[in-house]
Amino acid sequence: ITSREDALLVSRVAQRLGKGAHCHLKVDSGMTRFGLTEEEVLSLVQARREVLSGVNLEGLYSHLACADEPDSPFNREQIQDFHRILDGVKALGWMPHLVHLLNSSGIFNFPQEQLDAVRPGIALYGAMDGGRETGPLRQVMRVVTKVRTIRCIPRGAFVGYGSTFRLERDSRLAVIPMGYDDGLMRSLSNRGSVLVRGRRVPIVGRISMRSTVIDVTECPGVDVGDEVVIIGTQGDESMSAVELAASAGTISYELLCLLGTRNPRIFIDAEVDEISP
Known part of the structure; x- marks a missing residue:
């Protein structure tokens, strides 16, 4: 009341x-x-x-x-x-x-x-911003997509709406089928990064409604269908909701709330035997 x-x-x-x-x-x-x-x-x-x-x-x-x-x-x-x-x-x-x-x-x-x-x-969700030590909390979700297309683009080409990013080298660019309609915030354009094959790769150009371009030039072997991690761990690298939100100039609450209904949710019934601090 x-x-x-x-x-x-x-x-x-x-x-x-x-x-x-x-x-x-x-x-x-x-x-x-x-x-x-x-x-x-x-x-x-x-x-x-x-x-x-x-x-x-x-x-x-x-x-x-x-x-x-x-x-x-x-x-x-x-x-x-x-x-x-x-x-x-x-x-x-x-x-x-x-x-x-x-x-x-x-x-x-x-x-x-x-x-x-x-x-x-x-x-x-284990996705808290700021504050003091939060003990053994761990992030419990992953947000993933897959590489849809890959193109080799020459130096000097512009990427995305508004031509806000210009390639300074011959580059290998991948497109992922996730954009701001799916919760990948437009403010991450030319600022955020994602994980591919256990490496961080940058978002280049403006994020579109349902697609985003990433630069995989420094990540050899990437192919169509490869997993791309937006939030979560891949290999030895991790991208937390807190870190990604900070790149967008906001908080993890907003980022997680914006994950759209187009994103299927898969709930895993798993027991945790041990949690390391």
Whole structure:
């Protein structure tokens, strides 16, 4: 529940259905996105028996705005404000069963604030940006495609829309059937790289909607059908979502969210016997 209006609506629906609604109250401790102010929380909790019939308030939570910046003083301010509000609702006789504050970054950067529960998101994919040491987390996904065509292009030729890249040597270029419609961000044009045969090769020219050109001149033997790794490991080389996102000037969250529906997902049911730090 993020507002008094939400709380009253849930109460009316619960009464009409004759069922109890199990809810958590969201506190706005400084994110200024969703949530109740301190005054609204205390007012709602104090009047809960009169105005929230059918609502079982089970939890209290908030969200840190700078959890991935462990040295930001704003984290301490939010944590202090949240605990003050928690003390306030307890003084009113409400003891929430679940109190939670931390997202993925917060779990590692503020372990002392793990309280009753935590909310891992990006950590489940092992693709976290910044922050402190994240222990034994490993990236759990690979994004791969294949070489579609290969051409030998002479020195001086331009590549891609806008002719933004000019070859400084005779080059061997490969086209992969993946572009910004598939989540390979256009901002990686002339900046990003991918893995082919265990080597990093650069993206050249502007990324198109459903195709991208890569320079495989320094990667002998590449052929049509060869695997190209966008995110993941190939041989001794790795390309993490964090690194690729940094090349695009963004965060891994955005990069992973943009992976389009044209990309088939293959889920592998595998057990991990041992995880090395």
